[in-house]
Structures are given as C-alpha cells and as structure tokens.
Amino acid sequence: MDQHILQIKNLRVSFNKNKQKTTAVNDVSLQIERGQTVALIGESGSGKSITSLSVLQLLPSNGQVEKGSITFDGNELLKKPEKEMREIRGNEISMIFQDAIASLNPGMKVGLQITEGLKYHKLVSKEELKSEALQLLEQVGFKNPAQIYNQYPDQLSGGMKQRILIAMAISCKPKLLIADEPTTALDVTIQRQVLDLIEHYKTDLDASVLLITHDFGVVAEYADWVYVMLGGHIVESADVYTIFKNPVHPYTKALIGSIPNPENGQERLKSIQDYTFEDTGYDGRKFAPATYTYESSSFDAPSSLIEVEPMHYVRFYDDERKVVAIG
Amino acid sequence: MRLDNLLVRAQNLSKYFTDSSGVHKAVDGVSLNIHRGETLGVVGESGSGKTTLGRTIMRLYKPEHGQIWFDGKEITKLNDGKLRPYRREIQMIFQNPYESLSPRLTVGEILEEPLYIQKIGTKKERMDKAISMLEKVGLPRNSYSRKIHEFSGGQRQRIGIARALILEPKFVIADEPVSALDVSVQAQVLNLLKDLQAEMNLTCLFISHDLSVVHYMSDRVAVMYLGHLIELAPKEELYRNPIHPYTKSLLSSIPVPDPERRNPYREPIILPEKPLYPPQLVHVGNEHYVSANMINIKDFEIENTKKQVSYI
Numbered sequence: 001m002d003q004h005i006l007q008i009k010n011l012r013v014s015f016n017k018n019k020q021k022t023t024a025v026n027d028v029s030l031q032i033e034r035g036q037t038v039a040l041i042g043e044s045g046s047g048k049s050i051t052s053l054s055v056l057q058l059l060p061s062n063g064q065v066e067k068g069s070i071t072f073d074g075n076e077l078l079k080k081p082e083k084e085m086r087e088i089r090g091n092e093i094s095m096i097f098q099d100a101i102a103s104l105n106p107g108m109k110v111g112l113q114i115t116e117g118l119k120y121h122k123l124v125s126k127e128e129l130k131s132e133a134l135q136l137l138e139q140v141g142f143k144n145p146a147q148i149y150n151q152y153p154d155q156l157s158g159g160m161k162q163r164i165l166i167a168m169a170i171s172c173k174p175k176l177l178i179a180d181e182p183t184t185a186l187d188v189t190i191q192r193q194v195l196d197l198i199e200h201y202k203t204d205l206d207a208s209v210l211l212i213t214h215d216f217g218v219v220a221e222y223a224d225w226v227y228v229m230l231g232g233h234i235v236e237s238a239d240v241y242t243i244f245k246n247p248v249h250p251y252t253k254a255l256i257g258s259i260p261n262p263e264n265g266q267e268r269l270k271s272i273q274d275y276t277f278e279d280t281g282y283d284g285r286k287f288a289p290a291t292y293t294y295e296s297s298s299f300d301a302p303s304s305l306i307e308v309e310p311m312h313y314v315r316f317y318d319d320e321r322k323v324v325a326i327g
Numbered sequence: 328m329r330l331d332n333l334l335v336r337a338q339n340l341s342k343y344f345t346d347s348s349g350v351h352k353a354v355d356g357v358s359l360n361i362h363r364g365e366t367l368g369v370v371g372e373s374g375s376g377k378t379t380l381g382r383t384i385m386r387l388y389k390p391e392h393g394q395i396w397f398d399g400k401e402i403t404k405l406n407d408g409k410l411r412p413y414r415r416e417i418q419m420i421f422q423n424p425y426e427s428l429s430p431r432l433t434v435g436e437i438l439e440e441p442l443y444i445q446k447i448g449t450k451k452e453r454m455d456k457a458i459s460m461l462e463k464v465g466l467p468r469n470s471y472s473r474k475i476h477e478f479s480g481g482q483r484q485r486i487g488i489a490r491a492l493i494l495e496p497k498f499v500i501a502d503e504p505v506s507a508l509d510v511s512v513q514a515q516v517l518n519l520l521k522d523l524q525a526e527m528n529l530t531c532l533f534i535s536h537d538l539s540v541v542h543y544m545s546d547r548v549a550v551m552y553l554g555h556l557i558e559l560a561p562k563e564e565l566y567r568n569p570i571h572p573y574t575k576s577l578l579s580s581i582p583v584p585d586p587e588r589r590n591p592y593r594e595p596i597i598l599p600e601k602p603l604y605p606p607q608l609v610h611v612g613n614e615h616y617v618s619a620n621m622i623n624i625k626d627f628e629i630e631n632t633k634k635q636v637s638y639i
Contacts, residue, residue, distance in 0.1 A: 187372035217582030258514035
C-alpha cells in the first residue's frame with residue numbers, strides 16, 4: 001500500500017477570462033501521508049482553494065488543469081471521467097466548505113441533507129438512513145439529534161451549521177477530508193469544538209485531513225505538516241515543529257510574526273513590511289519571489305524548491321542573474 | 328478613582344430589540360467606565376451584544392434603561408440635533424471596509440464629508456486636511472481622487488480609519504476593525520491604529536471576538552456574554568487569572584502559535600446559562616471585577632463585603 005493517500009505533482013491550473021490566461025496555481029507539489037493532517041496556509045488569492053478544488057475536479061468552467069498529476073490512493077484522478085469522479089467525491093474524498101450558510105440547502109431538513117451522500121453512494125434503506133443520520137448528529141455533538149433532524153438550516157446557529165456540514169462530510173467515512181477554512185466565520189470556542197471534531201474523526205477512522213487556513217495559530221494546534229502558499233506557488237514546506245522553530249522564507253516569517261500572542265507580551269506586531277525579500281538570500285541564492293506587496297508578488301523567473309535542511313524546502317530562483325535583471 | 332479622569336461612563340445600560348419572537352435583551356444592565364487615553368477591549372462571541380454596546384454608547388441607538396456620560400455630560404436622552412457636537416468627538420471605525428465606504432465617492436469626498444457636515448474650514452482647508460490625513464494613514468497623496476474599488480481591503484480600512492480620525496475625535500469605537508482582513512495585513516492595520524492612538528491621544532473602545540488581537544490593543548478588557556458584562560480587568564490580570572468559567576473557556580480556546588506546547592488535555596468549554604438578571608460585578612482585587620453569580624465571595628477573603636461590592 002502506498003504510504004501517501006494523496007500526491008499532487010507539479011500542478012498548474014489556469015483560468016481564461018476575457019481571452020486572457022491567468023495562472024492561478026503553478027508548480028504545486030504536495031503530499032499527504034495516511035493519518036496525517038496537512039495544512040495549506042496562505043492569504044486570500046494565494047491559490048489554496050484552487051488547489052483543493054482541482055483534487056475534486058470541481059474547478060469553475062473557465063479553469064483547467066494544464067499540467068501535473070494528482071494521485072489518490074494510488075490512482076490518477078486527472079484522467080478519470082466524470083462518472084468515476086462522482087464515486088469518489090463525498091465517498092472517498094469529501095470537503096467541508098468555508099461558508100456553511102451557503103453550502104446548505106435552505107429548503108430541506110438537515111437530517112435529510114446529511115444522508116444524501118449515503119443515499120447516493122451506499123444504497124441503504126430509508127430506516128437505515130434515518131438511524132445513520134441520528135447517529136451522525138450525535139457524533140458531531142448534538143445532544144438532541146431527533147429534534148435537530150427535523151430542523152431547517154436557518155433555525156441553527158453558525159457553529160451548528162458547520163457541525164451539520166461536518167456530519168455530511170464524514171457520513172460516508174471518507175479517507176481524505178478537505179477542510180477549506182472550516183472555522184473562519186466562527187467564534188473561538190466554536191472554532192475549537194469544530195477543529196477537535198475533525199481531529200477526532202481523523203484519529204478514529206485513520207483518515208487524513210487537508211486543512212486549508214490562513215491562521216498559523218490553528219496550524220500550530222492541529223497540523224503535522226505545513227505548506228506555505230504565495231502567489232500560486234508553494235514557497236516553504238516542512239513539518240510543523242521545524243516551520244515554527246526555523247522559518248526560512250521571509251513570507252513565512254512574516255505570517256508567523258504577525259500573529260498577536262498574549263503570552264509573549266509583544267510591544268509591536270511584525271508585519272510583512274518588516275521583512276526584506278531582496279537582500280536576504282540563502283547560500284548565494286535569492287528567495288522567490290524577490291519582491292512582495294499585498295497586491296502582487298512577482299515570480300517572473302523560474303524558481304524551484306530547495307532542501308535547506310533535511311525535509312525542509314524553501315523556494316529560490318533557479319538562476320541568480322535573472323533576478324538581478326528583474327530588479 | 329477621580330471622576331474627571333473618566334471620558335465615558337455607562338451606568339446600567341440596556342438596549343432591547345423586539346421582533347416576532349419577543350424581546351431580545353442585546354445589552355442588559357452593563358456598567359463601565361473608560362478613562363482618558365486608555366483602550367478598553369470588549370470581547371465576546373457573536374450575539375453577545377458587544378457591537379450593540381458600542382453603538383449604544385455612541386448613541387446610534389437609544390438605550391431602554393441606564394445613563395451614558397461623555398466628558399462629564401449626560402448624553403442619554405439628547406436628540407439628533409443636540410447630539411451633533413458629540414458626533415464630532417465620538418467616531419466609529421467599522422468592521423467591513425467593503426461595505427462601509429461609498430463606492431460612488433472619491434476618497435477625497437469620503438474624507439471631507441464629515442468636515443463638511445460639521446461646517447469646518449474652507450474648501451481648500453478641507454482638502455489639505457484630507458491629504459494630510461491620507462499621509463498619516465500611510466496612503467499616497469494621489470489616492471485623493473481615486474475611488475474605493477481601486478483599493479485592497481487593508482488600504483480600504485486605512486481610509487475608514489482616516490475618515491474616523493479626520494474630525495480629531497476624543498473617543499473612537501473600533502468595531503472588529505481587522506476581522507475582514509488577512510493576517511499579514513491585519514498586523515499592519517493594528518500597528519497603524521496603535522501609532523495613531525498614541526499620536527492623537529485617543530481614548531478607544533476596541534471591540535473584537537479575537538482575544539489575541541484585543542490583548543495586543545487594549546489596556547483593560549471587558550468580557551461580554553449573552554448581553555451581560557461578566558468580567559472586567561486589566562489585560563495582564565485577566566489573561567493570568569480568569570475567574571468566570573466562560574472567560575476561562577474563551578482563553579483556553581485561543582490557538583497557541585507554538586506546536587511544542589500543544590495540549591491535548593485542555594479545559595472543557597463551559598457555556599453557562601444566562602442568568603435572569605444582570606450580574607452584580609464584584610471587585611476581587613487588582614482592579615479585577617467579576618460577575619457575583621459565578622464566584623464564592625468567601626474564596627477571596629473579602630472582609631468588608633459592603634465596601635468591596637461596588638459598581639464600576
């Protein structure tokens with residue numbers, strides 16, 4: 001059996017808009033070991049959601065995978081026809097979306113929504129579906145599953161809706177759970193409950209989790225391995241301990257430095273402006289990208305990930321002279 | 328505590344909303360003082376009444392009960408016309424810079440509007456003021472004639488801050504000013520706010536659901552829960568020694584940005600029932616106040632309870 005449940009290699013995704021091509025994700029390689037929680041971190045627009053949508057082949061119609069391969073459980077996903085992908089979505093890989101309000105059907109009782117996947121994938125009887133739904137509701141922490149079963153989404157709070165989404169995502173016992181900013185809109189206490197729930201599911205069923213987030217605090221609590229994404233590229237990756245102890249890329253340093261932490265009594269938060277991308281190289285190489293502003297980060301020259309210490313990768317430009325030319 | 332040191336004082340403040348399902352007590356019996364030059368942080372989950380509290384103190388809402396004093400004068404019952412001079416001194420920074428700035432106006436017009444309404448300066452003076460304000464918040468001069476859609480979220484929030492501060496207010500209410508921003512941008516905006524606050528000697532009510540952010544910005548922190556104020560203390564004291572079970576749950580839920588200190592045995596989350604009446608706050612030392620429903624007063628060895636139990 002392959003050690004990795006998911007393996008993405010050199011993925012490139014581009015979008016056509018007004019006859020112009022934009023590359024949203026470029027040269028992204030990522031792997032998830034069985035039983036691991038892997039975090040993909042970056043700010044809005046960095047390509048993290050596009051990467052996860054490519055795995056499920058749910059890209060918007062004007063987007064296409066140009067290059068690369070995605071293997072799940074040993075099978076290449078990109079070559080699979082739509083019919084086979086449907087067997088995988090929700091069944092073997094399922095997704096928890098960020099916006100719980102938008103991802104639930106407002107006109108359908110939540111109990112029925114939870115088991116739609118089961119009905120499609122597992123062919124079970126009506127009675128079994130209902131008992132399964134009640135069990136799932138209990139599993140995600142509802143004390144009164146029978147009552148919740150008959151409620152509509154707008155009768156529930158944000159945290160409850162997010163738990164319904166989790167119940168739905170785990171109903172078919174998938175091997176891989178993709179959680180796309182599952183707690184962004186939630187309060188801290190509920191955030192903790194939701195993330196703990198995902199963690200429990202993962203441990204109980206020996207599943208794997210791809211956690212997409214922009215919060216390094218959440219990463220520190222839950223992830224095993226971290227990929228930092230910027231401008232469609234992975235710029236640094238390492239296990240969670242290494243990345244906090246020894247971040248190398250200035251962007252990673254900036255992300256970690258910008259978290260307010262009540263325990264170390266910082267006088268001033270670091271922000272991205274406090275880190276220079278240009279001057280600080282590593283072993284004679286230049287960081288990629290060499291410049292960064294919030295609006296744009298330029299990756300005009302070819303770049304690749306270099307192993308700076310065992311199992312710790314950072315993106316540098318391939319050829320130093322080209323960087324000087326960009327200025 | 329000398330009273331002339333207080334800029335804002337709210338006493339037993341309540342704001343109710345009524346809908347088909349009945350009366351909802353969004354803010355219920357909250358008393359607090361804000362000293363000149365300090366930042367008071369307000370934390371609580373969504374629906375705890377923190378935004379309503381801010382808006383009621385600013386008199387955007389008319390409170391059902393209670394009194395508000397600003398700079399020594401009661402403003403609880405003033406009508407819109409009489410409130411106008413206070414609007415100049417109390418300003419608000421809103422949560423979502425995508426929704427709180429008009430897409431039809433140029434940045435210059437947005438910034439000059441409050442000056443115009445308050446009839447301050449000539450046209451030329453207003454323009455100079457707007458431009459100097461832009462520079463203060465770290466935006467280029469040429470932003471003046473551009474429109475909002477040309478700016479990123481962080482830049483928009485800088486414009487929102489500039490608009491709030493252009494009247495040189497004494498008191499600013501910042502309602503979740505960074506929750507719509509990315510982490511790296513959030514840090515820049517927080518630093519900017521802190522700098523401006525020191526420079527302009529502002530008093531601030533900083534509302535946020537993010538405890539780490541509140542800790543970074545505030546001198547004292549108030550915890551709201553289901554419309555009640557349940558705990559209030561200087562920030563170091565509150566983070567070191569939380570007493571109310573809800574405050575404890577909140578603090579233990581903050582993700583610690585250090586994987587070495589991952590703790591699988593965290594305290595369980597306790598969400599107590601809402602008490603029927605607003606809690607009486609009890610002083611337990613070190614300027615630390617906590618809801619009397621939740622503590623055993625004997626634990627704190629308060630000898631003369633009458634003296635110690637005090638409104639704040």
